[in-house]
Amino acid sequence: MTEEAARVFDAFVKDVRDAWMSRDDVQARMEIARPLLRRLVSDPALLAASRSWPSTEGRKNLLLYTDDDLGFVVNAVVRVPGRRGNAHDHSQAWVLYGLLDGHESLERYDRLDDGGHPGFATIKLASVSEGGPGSVDIVAPFAIHAEQGGRERSVAVILRSERLVGRHLQNGYDLETGAVVARPGPEQIPFDLGSGRTV
Numbered sequence: 001m002t003e004e005a006a007r008v009f010d011a012f013v014k015d016v017r018d019a020w021m022s023r024d025d026v027q028a029r030m031e032i033a034r035p036l037l038r039r040l041v042s043d044p045a046l047l048a049a050s051r052s053w054p055s056t057e058g059r060k061n062l063l064l065y066t067d068d069d070l071g072f073v074v075n076a077v078v079r080v081p082g083r084r085g086n087a088h089d090h091s092q093a094w095v096l097y098g099l100l101d102g103h104e105s106l107e108r109y110d111r112l113d114d115g116g117h118p119g120f121a122t123i124k125l126a127s128v129s130e131g132g133p134g135s136v137d138i139v140a141p142f143a144i145h146a147e148q149g150g151r152e153r154s155v156a157v158i159l160r161s162e163r164l165v166g167r168h169l170q171n172g173y174d175l176e177t178g179a180v181v182a183r184p185g186p187e188q189i190p191f192d193l194g195s196g197r198t199v
């Protein structure tokens, strides 16, 4: 099953590359890739393969693919049941967040202050969208949000418009204190879909 999953994934990467090369604007590239990710996270072979993927708790991501030419990155996250996520942004990157297994909710926050106090922000919950297998959300640069786990394990595949880790800090937002903490993104764990193992 992992071989079939790897084939499906390779076809997805090729389709994303082709789609990206047909557009110049990053937002347009992400929007044209959205139905491709929706198809990927609806694939039964990838779903079956993902059942053995390791947990990424502790601020980790599985790194499935980096495109050295076009710059996009594909990650996977595997969350434990009931996982509570903190509010954060993804700096300047656009992100497509596709749920492959389980259910999660995506909380979006508005920033109410004018940014006049460095290191602090006043944020307010603006909306919550529920996601299940096959659903894909798009998150714009610097959009403040949090991913919340459901009652069962969940797996998501993430298309990022660029690699941030090691290049740009991302903000975490403390809802209680208002503190904004700039930090590196999640640790990247190279993962080979063909063998179903970290490499």
Ligand SMILES: [Fe+2]
Residues within 6 Å of the ligand: 088, 089, 090, 145, 147
């Ligand atoms: Fe996020």
